[in-house]
Amino acid sequence: MAGSADSAPIVHISGVDKVFAGREGGRTTALSAIDLDIRPGEFVSLIGPSGCGKSTLLRVIGDLVQPTRGSVQVNGKSAEQARRDRDYGMVFQAPVLFDWRSVEDNVKLPLEILGKDKAWRAKRAKEMLELVELGEFTKHMPYQLSGGMQQRVAIARALSFEPRILLMDEPFGALDEMTRERMNDEVLRIWGQTGTTVVFVTHSIPEAVYLSSRVVVMSARPGRITRVVDIDLPRPRSDASRETPRYFELITEVREALRAGGGDVDDAGTPSAARTLAEGAVG
Amino acid sequence: MTAGPARNEIHLLERELELELEAAQPRIPRLKLRRPVAFVLLVALILVAWEGAKLLGGTPWHAPGAGPGAPVIWNPPFRWTFANDLNLPHVWNIAYAMGQPFQRGADETLLQYLVFAALYTWREAALGFLLGSLLGLGLATFFVHSRLAERAFVPYVIASQTVPIIALAPLIVFAMGQGVLAVVVIATYLTFFPVTIAMLRGLRSFDPRALELLRSYGASRSGVYTKLRLPASVPYLFTALKIAATASIVGAIIGEDTGAIQQGLGRVITTFNQYYATGPEKLWAAIFIAALLGVTFFLIVRLTEIVALRNRQSIDA
Secondary structure (H helix, E strand, C coil): CCCCCCCCCCEEEEEEEEEEECCCCCEEEEEEEEEEEECCCCEEEEECCCCCCHHHHHHHHCCCCCCCEEEEEECCEEHHHHHHCCCEEEECCCCCCCCCCCHHHHHHHHHHHCCCCHHHHHHHHHHHHHHCCCHHHCCCCHHHCCHHHHHHHHHHHHHCCCCCEEEEECCCCCCCHHHHHHHHHHHHHHHHHHCCEEEEEECCHHHHHHHCCEEEEEECCCCEEEEEEECCCCCCCCHHHHHCHHHHHHHHHHHHHHHHCCCCCCCCCCCCCHHHHHHHHHC | CCCHHHHHHHHHHHHHHHHHHHHHCCCCCCCCCHHHHHHHHHHHHHHHHHHHHHHHHCCCECCCCCCCCCCCCECCCCCCHHHCCCCCCCHHHHHHHHHCECCCCCCCEHHHHHHHHHHHHHHHHHHHHHHHHHHHHHHHHHHHHCHHHHHHHHHHHHHHCCCCHHHHHHHHHHHHCCCHHHHHHHHHHHHHHHHHHHHHHHCCCCCHHHHHHHHHCCCCHHHHHHHHHHHHHHHHHHHHHHHHHHHHHHHHHHHHHHCCCCCHHHHHHHHHHHCHHHCHHHHHHHHHHHHHHHHHHHHHHHHHHHHHCCCCCCCCC
């Protein structure tokens, strides 16, 4: 289960603004006055309309984007120090597998950079691929796997060095609905087994509600947090959870919070142009 | 809503399908015959055009290897200068000359002589190719890590190639002294350029998200270079190496000529050029062997490329 309310936050974000300089001297405020605490072991989703800065916020936490103002503390350290300490595992919408490496070698990649010895790398890669149920595909090349399988490799890779925080940026946005639901269960199982803190960016209200301990609702222009919805669905969650009245109440609550923030989010969670926008802003 | 077991079945079905699809992919890439066949056809076409021109407008035909007094076996209806025996010797006479001693009283046939010369040239070219590739890789590596250096030096790299090598070769020979070293330097000079330019792109051809990923692992610059930039650039490298392979042969031949090397194709071509009037077949044979050398070197690089990239198939996402 998620961390209790009284434990010290693992991620402490206070007063974060992010302003991108536009092309013709214009400025875009991607994030404005963000305050957020994430507790150890929590599963927190960031949801919001296109351009609300949820991907930027994820990157600010991961020290891939520097905030213009404000601070991010991770485990009492700066985000940069946390990145250097390898506290983060990243999973993007695309698997971003290295196509010249086999499945197994992709999982070993972070371990090579961390300078782990060969035997340990092999052992760890095997364990992680078994965790994502790809134990029999270790020697395959990425192109031989389906999209869902590739994304599972990306998750195995992110978990291989036991990061404290898993940052997931719309990891299942490119998958079909059925695969996505299966991957959701998979992520919950892995989360339950590893006890990692997860920060999860999504477009999909049902996905956010099904997975999370808390859903952080954001709105655009400027990107800010408009509400945080506690998800009190009992765990472990399964298909049955998706049929309870409480599940639908929570979906309605998140949807209304989004509407109140002026956002229009696709209920089915189909990825939209937001992705490209967010990436354009970051790049 | 889908019930648990049904979903599991879909899962299994999907995996089965995946396995089947995968099994359907041949492990060993099928030998593609279209290109070799096209190549052979093209060569045949050139030979037909060559001899066709001689059939219509060449010098009266004699049997292969026969002297001028031998019986005429075909008298072409026209007399075209470009198709006479001096400008365009018969293909079979070139082939015949290959089997004859390369000069009066010599033990070696022309073919043997040319093959030895080609191997000698190849040694110099290969050395230049190696040095040039390393230089190109080094320069590109330097430039992609420093925008300032790139802006300052890349124009000079490009300008270096606008100087005709014919003009530059004597200067290099003068500076280095006559000898193999000067030849290798000239081959290097022609080789480093395509590699530099291609690798400037190649070393930047990675997926930017992969860079974010490596940053999230706290990877150093050298980690990014060895794990991402360099492996991602390999397809670009091979494209450049294929150009560099043929360029290095040209460089070595020019260098041998200027550098007064006594062996190698450069020297052979110069000599046969001087004696063209008495044996045009010999120069044509030398040109043929020089071309063959370039093609062979190219094919060696191409085969290495196929082996090196056999497992790489880009995944689009």
